[in-house]
Amino acid sequence: MSISDRDLARLFSAKRVALIGASANPVKWGSIILSNIRLGHFNGQVFPVNPREKEIQGYKVYPDVASLPDGVDLAVIAVPASVVMETIRECGYKGIPFAIVISAGFREAGNPDKENALVEAARASNVKIVGPNTMGIFSGGTGLHALMPPVRPPVGGFAFLSQSGNIGTQTLALGGINQVGFRYYVSSGNEADLAIHDYLDFFASDPEVKVVGAYIEGVTDGRAFYEAAKRVTGKKPLVIYKSGESMEGARAAGSHCGAMASSPRIFQGALDQAGIVRAYGTEHIVDFARAFLYLPLPKGLRVGIVSWGGGWGVVTTDLCRKAGLQVPRLDQETLEKLDKVLPEYWSRGNPVDLVGSLDLNAHMKALEAVALSPNVDAVLTLGTIGGATLIKNSSGSVFGRALIAAAEAADAAFRERISDLIEKSRKPIIGVSMKNEDLQDGSSSGQRLVVYSSPERGVRAIAAMAKYQSFCKARGLNAWLGNEPAA
Amino acid sequence: MSISDRDLARLFSAKRVALIGASANPVKWGSIILSNIRLGHFNGQVFPVNPREKEIQGYKVYPDVASLPDGVDLAVIAVPASVVMETIRECGYKGIPFAIVISAGFREAGNPDKENALVEAARASNVKIVGPNTMGIFSGGTGLHALMPPVRPPVGGFAFLSQSGNIGTQTLALGGINQVGFRYYVSSGNEADLAIHDYLDFFASDPEVKVVGAYIEGVTDGRAFYEAAKRVTGKKPLVIYKSGESMEGARAAGSHCGAMASSPRIFQGALDQAGIVRAYGTEHIVDFARAFLYLPLPKGLRVGIVSWGGGWGVVTTDLCRKAGLQVPRLDQETLEKLDKVLPEYWSRGNPVDLVGSLDLNAHMKALEAVALSPNVDAVLTLGTIGGATLIKNSSGSVFGRALIAAAEAADAAFRERISDLIEKSRKPIIGVSMKNEDLQDGSSSGQRLVVYSSPERGVRAIAAMAKYQSFCKARGLNAWLGNEPAA
Numbered sequence: 001m002s003i004s005d006r007d008l009a010r011l012f013s014a015k016r017v018a019l020i021g022a023s024a025n026p027v028k029w030g031s032i033i034l035s036n037i038r039l040g041h042f043n044g045q046v047f048p049v050n051p052r053e054k055e056i057q058g059y060k061v062y063p064d065v066a067s068l069p070d071g072v073d074l075a076v077i078a079v080p081a082s083v084v085m086e087t088i089r090e091c092g093y094k095g096i097p098f099a100i101v102i103s104a105g106f107r108e109a110g111n112p113d114k115e116n117a118l119v120e121a122a123r124a125s126n127v128k129i130v131g132p133n134t135m136g137i138f139s140g141g142t143g144l145h146a147l148m149p150p151v152r153p154p155v156g157g158f159a160f161l162s163q164s165g166n167i168g169t170q171t172l173a174l175g176g177i178n179q180v181g182f183r184y185y186v187s188s189g190n191e192a193d194l195a196i197h198d199y200l201d202f203f204a205s206d207p208e209v210k211v212v213g214a215y216i217e218g219v220t221d222g223r224a225f226y227e228a229a230k231r232v233t234g235k236k237p238l239v240i241y242k243s244g245e246s247m248e249g250a251r252a253a254g255s256h257c258g259a260m261a262s263s264p265r266i267f268q269g270a271l272d273q274a275g276i277v278r279a280y281g282t283e284h285i286v287d288f289a290r291a292f293l294y295l296p297l298p299k300g301l302r303v304g305i306v307s308w309g310g311g312w313g314v315v316t317t318d319l320c321r322k323a324g325l326q327v328p329r330l331d332q333e334t335l336e337k338l339d340k341v342l343p344e345y346w347s348r349g350n351p352v353d354l355v356g357s358l359d360l361n362a363h364m365k366a367l368e369a370v371a372l373s374p375n376v377d378a379v380l381t382l383g384t385i386g387g388a389t390l391i392k393n394s395s396g397s398v399f400g401r402a403l404i405a406a407a408e409a410a411d412a413a414f415r416e417r418i419s420d421l422i423e424k425s426r427k428p429i430i431g432v433s434m435k436n437e438d439l440q441d442g443s444s445s446g447q448r449l450v451v452y453s454s455p456e457r458g459v460r461a462i463a464a465m466a467k468y469q470s471f472c473k474a475r476g477l478n479a480w481l482g483n484e485p486a487a
Numbered sequence: 488m489s490i491s492d493r494d495l496a497r498l499f500s501a502k503r504v505a506l507i508g509a510s511a512n513p514v515k516w517g518s519i520i521l522s523n524i525r526l527g528h529f530n531g532q533v534f535p536v537n538p539r540e541k542e543i544q545g546y547k548v549y550p551d552v553a554s555l556p557d558g559v560d561l562a563v564i565a566v567p568a569s570v571v572m573e574t575i576r577e578c579g580y581k582g583i584p585f586a587i588v589i590s591a592g593f594r595e596a597g598n599p600d601k602e603n604a605l606v607e608a609a610r611a612s613n614v615k616i617v618g619p620n621t622m623g624i625f626s627g628g629t630g631l632h633a634l635m636p637p638v639r640p641p642v643g644g645f646a647f648l649s650q651s652g653n654i655g656t657q658t659l660a661l662g663g664i665n666q667v668g669f670r671y672y673v674s675s676g677n678e679a680d681l682a683i684h685d686y687l688d689f690f691a692s693d694p695e696v697k698v699v700g701a702y703i704e705g706v707t708d709g710r711a712f713y714e715a716a717k718r719v720t721g722k723k724p725l726v727i728y729k730s731g732e733s734m735e736g737a738r739a740a741g742s743h744c745g746a747m748a749s750s751p752r753i754f755q756g757a758l759d760q761a762g763i764v765r766a767y768g769t770e771h772i773v774d775f776a777r778a779f780l781y782l783p784l785p786k787g788l789r790v791g792i793v794s795w796g797g798g799w800g801v802v803t804t805d806l807c808r809k810a811g812l813q814v815p816r817l818d819q820e821t822l823e824k825l826d827k828v829l830p831e832y833w834s835r836g837n838p839v840d841l842v843g844s845l846d847l848n849a850h851m852k853a854l855e856a857v858a859l860s861p862n863v864d865a866v867l868t869l870g871t872i873g874g875a876t877l878i879k880n881s882s883g884s885v886f887g888r889a890l891i892a893a894a895e896a897a898d899a900a901f902r903e904r905i906s907d908l909i910e911k912s913r914k915p916i917i918g919v920s921m922k923n924e925d926l927q928d929g930s931s932s933g934q935r936l937v938v939y940s941s942p943e944r945g946v947r948a949i950a951a952m953a954k955y956q957s958f959c960k961a962r963g964l965n966a967w968l969g970n971e972p973a974a
Contacts, residue, residue, distance in 0.1 A: 026890060027845060104842070108797070109832035110832060163798070164796060164799070164801070164802075166796025166797070166798050166799050166870060167796070167798035167799065167802065169796075170799075217798070217801055243801045243805045244801050244805065246807075246808035248804045248807075248808055249801050249805035249808065252800050252801045252834075252836065252838050252840075253797075254834075280943075281941060281943050282941070283941065307653075308653060309651060309653025309656075310651055310652075310740075311650070311654035311704070311730075312651070312653050312657075313739050314651070314704055314730045314731050314739045314740045315651075315654065315736075317735045317739045318730045318731065318733045318735075320735075321733035322733070327735045327739075345597060345598075349738065349739065353739075355591070383653060403513060403514065454768060454770065456768050
């Protein structure tokens with residue numbers, strides 16, 4: 001079955017949502033999901049269904065599906081597996097076009113027949129199913145948190161699908177820590193009906209979605225997946241984290257071992273051909289999403305490195321080379337600019353070692369020189385951001401209040417300057433700070449600020465951007481220019 | 488020059504420390520280092536030296552080295568490079584056996600002759616030098632923070648050497664986040680006099696040091712390094728992070744390019760032969776140190792996985808296989824124990840998928856069954872720790888106060904249980920939580936609790952422990968049993 005984009009738009013913008021199996025018992029999922037919807041400030045109406053309650057959490061409760069008001073877009077189903085099929089049929093009678101089947105106990109529990117029967121019933125009833133065995137969906141457009149886990153992701157341009165609920169939950173939580181906002185999230189569950197290619201097609205078509213990601217354990221329709229993935233990458237970056245590649249992992253994922261054992265290489269080939277960026281962990285997904293959301297793509301592989309300390313410069317250079325990036329020598333003009341701001345014994349090379357200078361103005365000037373160098377396509381600035389935090393957090397305040405304030409002002413100015421420089425140079429500039437608290441920045445001036453907690457993460461993100469850029473260039477794609485600074 | 492252990496013991500337990508170049512100007516290193524020593528609650532005496540001040544930060548100031556009291560163990564030198572040599576000679580006249588030369592401007596700035604002259608003068612004066620171009624040392628025994636950066640590492644059994652000050656600072660800061668306490672830290676700088684093998688020898692011999700780590704950019708005396716490293720690994724684990732391996736990285740590290748280009752493989756071979764565990768990043772160093780400090784070594788490669796969610800189980804299985812670990816099927820007796828606590832549709836495999844159960848008692852029983860299985864050498868428990876934090880932090884508290892309290896109590900009991908199980912099973916058990924705040928645990932019951940924020944980190948740590956264990960086994964080493972639970 002193929003779903004048109006229009007159809008899934010209704011799922012993800014549902015304004016009238018029924019929760020079938022709503023519960024007054026706070027440790028039941030039928031209560032937790034209702035709380036999540038309520039506390040998530042859903043911009044729509046919720047209709048709990050439960051035959052034994054009149055009111056739950058202040059909502060009027062309906063005794064059954066038949067008595068629901070008309071025009072319900074979406075039913076969230078959290079009833080025992082044994083009555084799911086019947087519930088789906090009732091949704092069909094009622095004209096509800098979508099159902100999220102939270103309930104488990106189907107294919108994943110060794111009951112493929114039960115799942116097949118469910119799908120047949122759903123199709124006969126004209127109800128499209130998310131799941132079963134799903135943790136739900138999130139829509140940033142309507143604020144719908146139809147989710148089992150009590151996570152409240154920030155809203156933004158990232159659309160994410162996960163074939164594992166707990167990997168999805170972790171990714172949503174990491175998004176909150178790393179300033180990655182979600183437009184949509186779907187825990188796709190067993191994908192008995194709606195499958196990964198349907199969601200990808202919708203994410204490709206929705207203009208509010210700027211970057212797409214997915215965690216995959218297995219794909220049943222490889223061709224449909226590949227075609228949908230290409231439709232995404234023709235418009236915007238697609239980041240994929242795939243597991244279940246070892247025999248034992250495939251077994252754990254419930255995939256057929258023999259079929260999977262030969263596939264990792266084939267899968268990687270397909271990913272490369274479709275211009276998909278590969279992630280190896282949830283942190284990678286979120287890191288790449290952040291870079292793609294906030295930064296222009298590098299035009300090439302040449303990285304300029306500006307480091308407060310020499311060690312990070314060395315480490316970062318090694319990492320760049322291992323990742324297939326270049327660390328070029330700087331041009332004469334840039335070297336002369338740097339001569340003016342650095343001590344005479346500076347190494348005159350790339351990485352630019354700021355030799356521990358406490359003069360943040362020199363850091364800024366050095367960064368500016370490197371960012372504007374014609375030899376450089378992307379820049380990593382290491383250690384400067386976070387200096388202020390380090391100073392502030394030194395327990396017992398080695399430094400006086402005035403010094404801390406000065407360091408904070410310098411830090412803020414430096415962050416501003418990075419934003420400006422990205423606009424001016426049209427190149428990605430990434431900060432690396434030792435301190436986790438620097439990863440977040442709520443200020444509007446931080447719009448283009450991407451900061452990671454290690455050189456590894458920064459280099460990885462540049463490599464991911466460079467990979468997608470080279471794909472776009474090879475295909476003559478100019479479609480994805482969302483983050484290009486205005487000329 | 489070879490240094491006997493006894494000598495470095497005096498350096499790291501120095502009780503009478505002179506700071507030459509102490510300053511009243513709070514943005515000078517001569518002031519910041521003094522603040523760090525003062526606020527670090529040094530269990531000894533500090534004698535600032537400055538010809539123009541009478542008192543700084545409440546300390547009596549001495550006008551020159553000659554007027555210092557007798558019996559000074561250590562001079563910290565933060566004066567311009569041009570007067571360092573003279574200062575060292577003065578230290579020699581005064582009988583001060585050790586000097587930390589903070590001052591830069593020697594070999595690293597293209598002045599090898601200046602450095603050679605300094606070393607000659609130091610040897611003629613009987614002063615042993617840390618550095619030059621060092622960020623200082625830390626001693627957990629005396630609380631001496633003779634450091635440029637204002638970091639206050641926790642005290643414990645880890646001894647760490649860094650050839651880069653900023654990598655060292657980052658590692659100290661990460662130690663604070665990840666419950667890794669330091670016995671000693673040295674930023675070894677240019678290693679003009681005291682070199683990595685001297686420090687390693689001392690770390691090997693000091694019984695307070697349980698685990699040793701080093702960040703290395705280059706080794707000048709390969710043979711001495713190798714022999715010292717083997718003396719460490721014969722007694723305790725040694726973790727090494729080496730950079731400067733690419734041509735460009737070696738250039739940045741100031742190493743000779745031609746010599747370095749062929750060396751990574753040789754270096755790796757030497758590490759393997761010496762039983763050294765290799766780290767690729769500061770996070771790895773700290774993660775491995777934490778595992779070695781708190782856990783017994785696994786007796787083999789077989790990992791049992793208990794996961795709250797299926798996705799993490801799959802991911803972790805893949806990671807184990809890639810790391811050369813095994814994910815064996817469980818024995819019949821263990822399966823039967825698990826049948827009693829898990830829903831009947833559980834997958835009866837390893838990883839053990841807890842299928843989202845909210846019953847933490849079932850989690851505990853499942854973990855216990857797996858930890859005691861004869862088929863398993865090490866255990867990863869994913870998702871259970873952190874459930875309470877997730878619940879507590881859900882903004883708007885979806886869950887009521889009583890539920891949160893119950894979740895926290897269950898979490899605390901689970902952590903206790905892990906400690907007990909490690910004692911009982913004599914196997915390493917590692918927790919993985921989504922939430923960073925779970926990585927810390929101040930309670931005494933957490934002594935044996937090792938928690939990481941991702942499956943990647945957990946698997947990596949088990950692989951590191953298994954590597955050292957197999958080295959010890961092959962060599963018949965029983966020396967390192969520090970973390971073996973009492974029989």
